[in-house]
Amino acid sequence: MSNRSVVVNTDDVETFERDDARETPRDPRAFGCSRLAFRNLAFSLRSSSGDGSTTRTILEPTSGTFECGEMAAIMGPSGCGKTTLLDMLSGKKTATYTGDVYLNGLPRDQLFSRVTSYVPQEDVIPAHVTVFEAVAFVQELRSESKMNQSERRAAVDDVLSLLGIAELRDELVGDARVRGISGGQKRRVTLARGLAGGSQIVFADEPTTGLSSTDAENVSRAMAIASRRMGVTFVAVIHQPRVEVVDMFDSLILLTSNPGRAIYNGKFAGAAAYFAAAGAPVPSKGNPADFFLDVITPGAKGEKSNALATWYQDVQRKEVERRVDASLAGSKRATIDVLRETAKINGLDPASIHPSPIAATFLTQLRVLLNRNLTLTKRNKAGLRLRIGVSVMQGLIVGLAFYDIGSKPPISSLSFFFMMLQMGAIANMAIMPELIQTRLILKLEQADALYSTGASIIVQSSVNNVLAILGNFVTSIIMFSFSRVSCRAIAVRKRAGCDAGFALLYPLQ
Numbered sequence: 001m002s003n004r005s006v007v008v009n010t011d012d013v014e015t016f017e018r019d020d021a022r023e024t025p026r027d028p029r030a031f032g033c034s035r036l037a038f039r040n041l042a043f044s045l046r047s048s049s050g051d052g053s054t055t056r057t058i059l060e061p062t063s064g065t066f067e068c069g070e071m072a073a074i075m076g077p078s079g080c081g082k083t084t085l086l087d088m089l090s091g092k093k094t095a096t097y098t099g100d101v102y103l104n105g106l107p108r109d110q111l112f113s114r115v116t117s118y119v120p121q122e123d124v125i126p127a128h129v130t131v132f133e134a135v136a137f138v139q140e141l142r143s144e145s146k147m148n149q150s151e152r153r154a155a156v157d158d159v160l161s162l163l164g165i166a167e168l169r170d171e172l173v174g175d176a177r178v179r180g181i182s183g184g185q186k187r188r189v190t191l192a193r194g195l196a197g198g199s200q201i202v203f204a205d206e207p208t209t210g211l212s213s214t215d216a217e218n219v220s221r222a223m224a225i226a227s228r229r230m231g232v233t234f235v236a237v238i239h240q241p242r243v244e245v246v247d248m249f250d251s252l253i254l255l256t257s258n259p260g261r262a263i264y265n266g267k268f269a270g271a272a273a274y275f276a277a278a279g280a281p282v283p284s285k286g287n288p289a290d291f292f293l294d295v296i297t298p299g300a301k302g303e304k305s306n307a308l309a310t311w312y313q314d315v316q317r318k319e320v321e322r323r324v325d326a327s328l329a330g331s332k333r334a335t336i337d338v339l340r341e342t343a344k345i346n347g348l349d350p351a352s353i354h355p356s357p358i359a360a361t362f363l364t365q366l367r368v369l370l371n372r373n374l375t376l377t378k379r380n381k382a383g384l385r386l387r388i389g390v391s392v393m394q395g396l397i398v399g400l401a402f403y404d405i406g407s408k409p410p411i412s413s414l415s416f417f418f419m420m421l422q423m424g425a426i427a428n429m430a431i432m433p434e435l436i437q438t439r440l441i442l443k444l445e446q447a448d449a450l451y452s453t454g455a456s457i458i459v460q461s462s463v464n465n466v467l468a469i470l471g472n473f474v475t476s477i478i479m480f481s482f483s484r485v486s487c488r489a490i491a492v493r494k495r496a497g498c499d500a501g502f503a504l505l506y507p508l509q
Helices: 013-018 082-090 131-142 149-162 183-196 213-230 268-277 288-296 305-329 335-345 362-379 381-401 410-429 432-447 453-483 487-505
Strands: 036-049 052-066 071-075 098-103 116-119 201-205 233-237 251-256 261-267
Touching (some): 052 082, 052 251, 052 261, 052 305, 071 082, 071 213, 082 098, 082 233, 116 183, 149 183, 183 201, 183 213, 251 268, 251 288, 261 268, 261 305, 362 381, 362 453, 381 410, 381 453, 410 453, 432 453
Parallel strands (some): 071 251
Antiparallel strands (some): 036 098, 251 261
């Protein structure tokens, strides 16, 4: 039976941009089948000062549900707790918070990260990988099946086609210094990475922010098509969406600020009637999303945030709690069962799914990480030239400083040998800029349970140490060429140099 794990191909990108996401049919092999519920999620910050400790409420207790294949938007003014709520839902919030999150009627467990993915506000992808390689990296680490290369390529190509970026498969992702794809295309690649691993729920932090109106619409359409076709639930923080983007979402959570509170939690289609009943009718012309933000933003002209927050507590909160109760009372499925059902749908052996937070074995993690690191190193020609240049310059500077040291007294060689020892430490410092650049990538990928910290450290250290050794070798050759110290002289002078150094350190002896 085939191991292809995602979807059927769509048409070319022109057809993709004309597709009506709302009319996208459900694929027979849709793997999305999960629902999410949360109750009384709240977050506060406590600060201490000379007058004592104070507590600032970021988000008051908030509840809600997301159904299978739903497109849900979280909107509100700055400081209302949108990203805080998203981080709590996705399990990415490291600070202490209150409330509970349930997946398919059961409390969130350690396998939650294997059926969900997180799309950060910034596209954090290595610049020197192709679009295909960026998605294939995630697919291989999150898939436990023994798929051959052709099957893996087909699975990744299916995801790229679904999101309308198949024609970009061999293009470099790029960044500010490396020519690559556009911002909107890069955002769809990030979404593809989330879908490639078979995620049931995708959390996206402002996926349209910073994009042109056309790119924002294409990204939203990509999410909506994946949602309708594959049953994947998208929970996205959205900032000032255009009308075409609003039409692609099913439900809406509106939050106001000072402090963060719920204003509306329900279907997008019912928001206008709800606001009209609350005394804030939506104008017949214009973007309803803009109107919602105007009336719930404290300090804005015509805002009614306090009145609408009270209306929510009196009218809608109990209905939201009933939805949460109904979701928790529904069918219950453990996360491991969801993973095994997904495997079965895609023609894989359910028995091969193991209950570990990370899908890939440790050896697979090492192999995939090493392959990517070597690819990045090979393609980063500017970085390689910099390493070689630093090694040559170090050799020239130190070599000239100790020119013809071999003809001088043994004690003069002490400084030369000391500098040789220091070259190793100096060479390792050359990797610091690269480590700083990759730190965020490693942090986000480990948070998505793609690989362990141990595997990352082993691979990073191995590749960087090999490069450092090669750099030291080049430096040493140049230094020895200028110093005119032969290998035989080193052995003869070693004892003499040490004795002389000892005499200098302890002259009274």
